[in-house]
Amino acid sequence: MAMEFGKNFSGPGSDPLRHGTATTVPKDAHLAGFLHPVLYYYSHLPTDDDMLRRPLKWILPRPTRLHHVIEDFLFDFSSPVSHVLHLRRFLDTVFGYETRNYFAGSCFKMAMTHTNVPKTCQDQYLRGEGLTHAKS
Known part of the structure; x- marks a missing residue:
């Protein structure tokens, strides 16, 4: 698990508080601009080669499964529908x-x-x- 900002959250000439930065729809969690948990699942441990070949600006190599938890202004990721349900579905898929x-x-x-x-x-x-x- 890593805490990540959205890809275009900040940078030269970028306003991190601009309209459209936040998302409240769980299916759009991967578009979240603010800090939010991202779970990486690997079917095997990443190798040194995997780390070298990871996508540009990624902190970890490409995972087998990836889950972005919808951002929350108060950092309370316990909402039964927005957070817990989608995390459980991700874990159901990972565990089988x-x-x-x-x-x-x-x-x-x-x-x-x-x-x-x-x-x-x-x-x-x-x-x-x-x-x-x-x-x-």
């Missing part, structure tokens, strides 16, 4: 499975009514971590 956590009741219902249940239910509830044990 759904990362949401479910309550035990939801896991039980899915286990009884579906052939496949989310990985978090498999890893926790179905292995006994979500069950309460009877006292003997």
